[in-house]
Amino acid sequence: MIRSNDNSDGRLAVDEERGLIRAAQLGCKESARRLILSHQDRLSAFIYRMIRDRHDTEEVCQEAFLRAFGALRTFDFQHRFSTWLFTIAYRLCLNAMRKSRDYAGGIDFTSMASTHRHPATEADDDVPDSVANTDEARRLRDVIWNSVEELTPHQRAAVLLFYREQMSCQQIGEVLDMPAATVKSHLHRARLKLRETLAGRMADGWSSVRFDASAG
Amino acid sequence: MFDQKGFAVATTCRDVRHLYDAYLDGELSPSLAAEVQAHLLQCPECQREVEMARACGHLIASDPGAPVLPDDFASRVVAQLDQPQTILPMPPIMTRRQRRRVLLERAAAAFVPAAAAILLLVVLIVPPGSREPESPRVVLGDSSYRPIDALGVREWVGPTFSTLQSTGRMADELQGLYHMTVREAESRIPIRPEPYLTAVPVPTLPDGSAFLTELLNPLIQVLSAPPPPPPDDEIVRF
Numbered sequence: 001m002i003r004s005n006d007n008s009d010g011r012l013a014v015d016e017e018r019g020l021i022r023a024a025q026l027g028c029k030e031s032a033r034r035l036i037l038s039h040q041d042r043l044s045a046f047i048y049r050m051i052r053d054r055h056d057t058e059e060v061c062q063e064a065f066l067r068a069f070g071a072l073r074t075f076d077f078q079h080r081f082s083t084w085l086f087t088i089a090y091r092l093c094l095n096a097m098r099k100s101r102d103y104a105g106g107i108d109f110t111s112m113a114s115t116h117r118h119p120a121t122e123a124d125d126d127v128p129d130s131v132a133n134t135d136e137a138r139r140l141r142d143v144i145w146n147s148v149e150e151l152t153p154h155q156r157a158a159v160l161l162f163y164r165e166q167m168s169c170q171q172i173g174e175v176l177d178m179p180a181a182t183v184k185s186h187l188h189r190a191r192l193k194l195r196e197t198l199a200g201r202m203a204d205g206w207s208s209v210r211f212d213a214s215a216g
Numbered sequence: 217m218f219d220q221k222g223f224a225v226a227t228t229c230r231d232v233r234h235l236y237d238a239y240l241d242g243e244l245s246p247s248l249a250a251e252v253q254a255h256l257l258q259c260p261e262c263q264r265e266v267e268m269a270r271a272c273g274h275l276i277a278s279d280p281g282a283p284v285l286p287d288d289f290a291s292r293v294v295a296q297l298d299q300p301q302t303i304l305p306m307p308p309i310m311t312r313r314q315r316r317r318v319l320l321e322r323a324a325a326a327f328v329p330a331a332a333a334i335l336l337l338v339v340l341i342v343p344p345g346s347r348e349p350e351s352p353r354v355v356l357g358d359s360s361y362r363p364i365d366a367l368g369v370r371e372w373v374g375p376t377f378s379t380l381q382s383t384g385r386m387a388d389e390l391q392g393l394y395h396m397t398v399r400e401a402e403s404r405i406p407i408r409p410e411p412y413l414t415a416v417p418v419p420t421l422p423d424g425s426a427f428l429t430e431l432l433n434p435l436i437q438v439l440s441a442p443p444p445p446p447p448d449d450e451i452v453r454f
């Protein structure tokens with residue numbers, strides 16, 4: 001498995017989560033607050049990766065919680081709270097993206113996306129390996145996230161929910177409102193596309209930077 | 217891979233490339249996994265690709281890289297829950313089946329009054345005493361252009377016919393209204409978003425990304441080292 005399965009990010013156990021939802025349904029604010037606290041970072045990261053706007057991320061995140069709690073009475077206990085929350089957030093993200101696309105007048109920024117990082121310089125030889133590696137790691141991270149960004153919203157959401165939320169195709173299908181089989185094919189195509197994009201960028205960018213530097 | 221007789225034949229990159237995700241997810245059968253592994257041992261290029269996919273998955277799973285919410289975020293949201301006017305309704309989130317059901321219900325809601333009105337008119341048009349089995353059809357179909365009115369049909373058909381026409385208009389309007397609500401409903405339910413083309417450069421994170429180095433180090437090793445030809449004795453051939 002390459003998906004992280006640590007429990008250190010405040011994820012709630014199923015029983016605890018249900019208890020909090022029941023209490024929140026009855027108006028317990030502390031329970032609502034705990035539900036928010038245990039989901040807010042994951043949710044805001046997802047929203048940010050979807051809409052790529054720092055300011056709007058907080059706004060969308062807040063709206064997702066307000067809508068979730070506004071309709072909490074209708075919560076279906078067969079689902080996890082996160083599935084419900086991410087479903088709402090995904091819809092809001094699509095709307096936000098539509099708005100910002102209208103605003104941007106359909107300008108394609110993709111070509112500008114990967115040019116802001118300075119390539120490693122010839123000074124690499126004089127610095128300890130770890131520092132060089134940190135630089136390289138950062139560059140690699142940028143390359144990876146830029147590739148994620150170039151996926152379609154469906155693919156991107158599927159990839160994020162799969163890796164970050166460790167959701168099954170069934171769960172992702174609930175969030176994206178599509179059959180699990182469709183999610184599976186979205187995910188497969190997305191991962192293939194990621195590999196191809198990365199392979200291309202590594203081939204023409206990474207190796208030359210790294211090898212030129214160590215040769216010179 | 218195996219040929220038709222079950223003999224192992226040479227595995228090419230193309231044979232195994234589509235299996236890498238399942239391989240990394242641990243979803244391959246032991247025999248297929250062994251085959252993929254065997255290919256990776258003799259193919260540095262695929263090894264790179266798998267390493268890249270692995271690092272990519274790790275990074276996506278664990279890189280925080282998102283703006284940090286303010287400390288009082290949760291408290292602020294909870295405070296807003298107190299004010300009923302700030303509680304927003306659910307965005308329209310419906311399954312396909314639910315969506316179809318809602319549309320059908322709306323269609324039924326528009327259809328029933330229209331049908332009832334037409335039925336009522338048909339009953340009104342034909343006075344109880346003079347009703348022949350086929351008379352409603354005659355009245356509706358032929359009366360408007362019939363020049364001779366020997367039976368005095370026109371006298372009572374005239375006004376009802378215009379009522380009938382206005383009922384037709386009403387039905388059209390209802391129909392239009394129904395289509396409008398369907399369109400509106402669909403416009404509120406994002407069904408097929410168009411491809412999202414705009415992308416913004418990834419903002420750089422503050423330093424201290426030691427974890428990042430650790431995370432991506434295996435890949436960096438692979439990428440930095442010129443791909444060595446695999447030693448002969450390690451090659452597993454099929």
Ligand SMILES: [Zn+2]
Pocket residue numbers: 228229255259261262263
């Ligand atoms: Zn290969």
